[in-house]
Amino acid sequence: MSKASAFSAPKGVPDYVPPQSAEFVAVRDGLVRAAELAGYGHIELPIFEDTGLFARGVGESTDVVSKEMYTFADRGDRSVTLRPEGTAGVMRAVIEHGLDRGQLPVKLRYDGPFFRYERPQAGRYRQLQQVGVEAIGVDDPALDAEVIAVADAGFRSLGLDGFRLEITSLGDDTCRPQYRELLQEFLFRLPLDEQTRQRAEINPLRVLDDKRAAVRELTADAPLMLDHLSDSAKEHFEQVLGHLDALGVPYVVNPRMVRGLDYYTKTTFEFVHDGLGAQSGIGGGGRYDGLMEQLGGQPLSGIGFGLGVDRTLLALAAEGKTVAPPARVDVFGVPMGTEAKARLVVLARQLRADGIRVDLAYGDRGVKGAMKAADRSGARLALVLGDRDITEGTIVVKNLADGSQESVPFDLVGARVGELLVD
Structure with missing residues (x-):
């Protein structure tokens, strides 16, 4: 019986160890590959940033900023925050490095851990892993559709098919102010608790995202943004849906959708999988046309997602x-x-140089134990080498699936192994 460790992973932070870690890598790389195929270049972001970046970019009224950020003072007494999402950091980097002064749109992808202090449960972690893309600098419904299609293609490339895309429009500057007043007028007539009323004053849309059954019942008849879009916002949304139809990407229009971040405008979407229970969202995103200017950059539009x-x-x-x-x-x-063993160590290095994954039995285990290790590794072939084989200048290549084997001259084993693995 193994001795228990004196330490364990922080609460709400999953470990990925073999063999599950191989699946984690395959999922991450599959989602990234879909973005690569659409021309999104890699950007590596800092794990932590100035707290003000997220407060301004994500929104003071959001749960992310008000309740969930890991914020602390560094040794220089500067307030820094572990990144809770990727878009604000990408926009900061684009502005800082002048990428917005070049060819537009700027198309970037990223992956890695993000941090939110939430109540841990299945599918909700305090360190969450995401793949994201951002397309910055062009307001084109076709680009919105491309971003959504990239996410859809990423999920489908993994064999996932039990999900649905929900989509809506959150309007633009020409219609959101009027809708905000209309929604606030409706909400202020309701018997809301003080905290919810304060939220309605800051960002009334967030009240529609309240998960409490009582609040949902009160807001069941609230006016919806889709019914109050400006002509330009409505035309934009209709064109996005038209492009999705042409691309064969299925969707469901959800007029009550409210994303958890303040910067979204116009196209807003979420991928949902009902097999996950309460935490059904597997990814989402939207357009954020005023964010770059809000962070001190040019008044350029953008759209992205996090999966x-x-x-x-x-x-x-x-x-x-x-x-x-x-x-x-x-x-x-x-x-x-x-x-x-000395010879197999060298041979393993040679085979690895040819792109073949190789391991071997270390320690003083006998042949029986070494063959069990070979079976557990999942390898297709075993290379068995003893004193007699060394004298004869050969090595036994054994097929672990059917037990067949053959002796191969040592200088030809690399070519023979390659042939057998292709078959």
């Missing part, structure tokens, strides 16, 4: 699917003796 790697893993599990190869290596070396 949850953790939740995509859970969605795949809910569908009974896996995406990672079951084997961690292709070939496993079984040395019988010190000289044999």
